Amino acid sequence: xxxxxxxxxxxxxRLKYQAIRARIRAQASSLTIDGDSGTASGSTPLGKVAxxxxxxxxxxxxxxxxxxxxxxxxxxTVAAKLRDLMESVTT
Numbered sequence: 001x002x003x004x005x006x007x008x009x010x011x012x013x014r015l016k017y018q019a020i021r022a023r024i025r026a027q028a029s030s031l032t033i034d035g036d037s038g039t040a041s042g043s044t045p046l047g048k049v050a051x052x053x054x055x056x057x058x059x060x061x062x063x064x065x066x067x068x069x070x071x072x073x074x075x076x077t078v079a080a081k082l083r084d085l086m087e088s089v090t091t
Contacts, residue, residue: 004075006065007082015091017055023089046070
């Protein structure tokens with residue numbers, strides 16, 4: 001299992017951050033996403049994954065890092081999925 005470089009998202013309002021958390025809960029009920037920072041882990045068909053995140057409301061930034069992923073999943077794939085999630089959430 002390998003970790004990835006953190007991915008930082010700018011211009012994330014509190015409303016958008018709440019919508020992102022709601023989307024994650026709806027799509028991955030095994031992940032608990034509470035608070036402005038923390039860690040979460042779950043399983044995929046390819047293996048276990050774990051993430052850490054930190055939301056800075058004042059700076060409107062969200063930083064997400066995949067701390068553990070299956071070897072068969074590239075870091076680029078993880079980053080692309082995170083970006084897709086961010087783009088799909090509108091407020």
